[in-house]
Amino acid sequence: MPAMRKCRTCLTYTFSESCPKCGNPTGTPHPARFSPHDPYGKYRRALLALDAPAPEKTPGPTSE
Numbered sequence: 287m288p289a290m291r292k293c294r295t296c297l298t299y300t301f302s303e304s305c306p307k308c309g310n311p312t313g314t315p316h317p318a319r320f321s322p323h324d325p326y327g328k329y330r331r332a333l334l335a336l337d338a339p340a341p342e343k344t345p346g347p348t349s350e
């Protein structure tokens with residue numbers, strides 16, 4: 287299963303590593319792994335919170 291990626295600029299979902307709309311690099315909307323020792327975890331979660339003004343389409347448990 288290919289990993290769905292998301293443009294952090296225009297919030298477009300894509301499978302490409304670059305956004306088909308704006309050309310900015312994309313990232314994974316959901317980190318594949320969660321590490322309590324991830325030094326960048328809090329920054330990534332903060333970014334995700336900012337990037338997700340609407341509920342995600344995918345059902346499932348969400349981080350607190």
Ligand SMILES: [Zn+2]
Nearest residue numbers: 293296305308
């Ligand atoms: Zn984009």
